[in-house]
Structure formats: structure tokens, C-alpha cells
Amino acid sequence: EIVLTQSPDTLSLSPGERATLSCRASQSVYNGYLAWYQQRPGQAPRLLIHVTSRRATGIPDRFSGSGSGTDFTLTISRLEPEDFAVYYCQQYGSAPPYTFGQGTKLE
Amino acid sequence: EVQLVESGGGLVQPGESLKLSCAASGFTFSDSPMHWVRQAPGKGLEWVGRIRNGYATAYAESVRGRFTISRDDSKNTAYLQMNSLKSEDTAVYYCSRQTDSCNDYWGQGTLVTVSS
Numbered sequence: 001e002i003v004l005t006q007s008p009d010t011l012s013l014s015p016g017e018r019a020t021l022s023c024r025a026s027q028s029v030y031n032g033y034l035a036w037y038q039q040r041p042g043q044a045p046r047l048l049i050h051v052t053s054r055r056a057t058g059i060p061d062r063f064s065g066s067g068s069g070t071d072f073t074l075t076i077s078r079l080e081p082e083d084f085a086v087y088y089c090q091q092y093g094s095a096p097p098y099t100f101g102q103g104t105k106l107e
Numbered sequence: 108e109v110q111l112v113e114s115g116g117g118l119v120q121p122g123e124s125l126k127l128s129c130a131a132s133g134f135t136f137s138d139s140p141m142h143w144v145r146q147a148p149g150k151g152l153e154w155v156g157r158i159r160n161g162y163a164t165a166y167a168e169s170v171r172g173r174f175t176i177s178r179d180d181s182k183n184t185a186y187l188q189m190n191s192l193k194s195e196d197t198a199v200y201y202c203s204r205q206t207d208s209c210n211d212y213w214g215q216g217t218l219v220t221v222s223s
Binding site: 001010031033035036039044045046047050051056057086088092095096097098099100101102103 | 117121142151152154156157165166167168184201203207208209210211213214215216
């Protein structure tokens with residue numbers, strides 16, 4: 001089972017600033033199949049990024065993903081008030097389980 | 108418009124069973140693998156399991172042997188049968204559609220509470 005570790009647990013920033021969230025895997029992620037989700041309080045997760053760097057439909061271009069192997073990053077270039085939420089990474093390896101990271105709270 | 112609507116949650120006692128449903132619309136359900144993901148109160152997301160469009164299933168270690176995922180393509184519905192429930196199964200359960208190695212659409216979730 002691939003373990004994903006996100007850092008930091010909490011990130012305190014202000015609107016307009018740049019956010020950099022990290023996701024490290026215990027082994028190489030198959031084909032870069034790493035996704036990022038945003039979850040606001042009381043809501044279901046929302047897909048932001050898949051296959052490391054592909055933005056999902058309707059996601060603003062201030063969100064970008066990068067990385068390879070075991071190290072992946074979600075960057076939000078200029079924070080908007082609605083971006084303050086919890087962010088999760090998830091890996092889709094060659095076989096299940098398709099594990100999530102523990103989450104990063106952006107406050 | 109893609110929609111996923113979970114139902115069937117509620118309060119049950121430890122050791123009891125519960126079956127959740129996920130009604131899908133707005134896409135070709137029979138072509139799509141479906142996943143169940145849960146979130147305990149105040150905690151992160153936990154992958155529970157998935158069923159492929161060919162009906163093959165896979166489960167997290169924490170639920171294997173107790174939970175069963177099935178689907179009825181004629182009804183555009185996926186199911187999560189949960190047996191021998193424990194207090195640690197208390198969570199909001201989400202169903203989601205898989206596409207291109209990600210889960211692109213999610214339901215609003217249904218709360219399962221296991222307590223005596």
C-alpha cells in the first residue's frame with residue numbers, strides 16, 4: 001500500500017499570497033496518477049488536478065500541479081477567499097488501495 | 108448534468124448491517140467504475156472500495172470481508188452493503204465516479220452512525 005504524506009498539516013496565508021502544498025508518496029506513483037481535491041466545510045470533495053498536472057474542467061488556472069515519482073506539489077498562485085479549505089492528494093496506483101493523504105488545511 | 112445521490116444512511120447498533128445506495132444520472136453509468144469513500148467526523152478522506160464496469164471489486168483492508176460493493180446497471184445504481192458494523196465505521200459515505208485515474212464527480216454523502 002502506498003502511503004501519502006502531505007505537508008504542512010496547516011498552512012496560514014492571506015488572500016493574494018501564493019500557496020504551495022506538498023504530497024510525498026512512500027513509493028513511486030504509477031504513471032503519475034496523482035490527483036488533488038479541495039473540500040470546503042460541509043461539502044463533498046471537488047476534483048482540482050488529475051494525472052499530476054491536468055486541471056479538471058472549470059478549475060481556474062491559478063491552480064497548478066507538478067511533480068513526479070514520489071514528490072508532488074499543488075500550487076495556488078494567488079489565493080482567493082474561496083480557496084481557504086482542506087486539500088487532499090490521492091494516488092491511483094497500478095492496483096488498489098487508492099490511498100489519500102491526510103490533508104492540508106489552508107487557513 | 109452528472110448527478111450522484113447517496114441514500115440509506117442512518118443510526119445502527121454495533122454488529123448490525125446497512126445498505127447504502129448511489130443513484131447516478133447524466134452519464135453512461137454502465138461504462139464507469141464507481142468508488143465509495145468515507146470521512147469520519149472531523150477526519151480525512153478514506154478510500155473504501157470500488158467496482159469496475161466489469162463488476163470486479165476491490166476494498167480497503169479495514170472493510171474487506173465486511174463490506175460488499177455491487178451495482179445494477181439497469182437501475183444506474185451502485186450499492187455498499189455494510190455488515191458487522193463497528194463504531195469506527197461511523198462516517199459520511201460518498202460515492203464517486205472514476206474517470207481517467209481520478210474521481211471527477213461526487214455525491215453529497217450520507218451519514219452512517221454506529222452506536223449503541
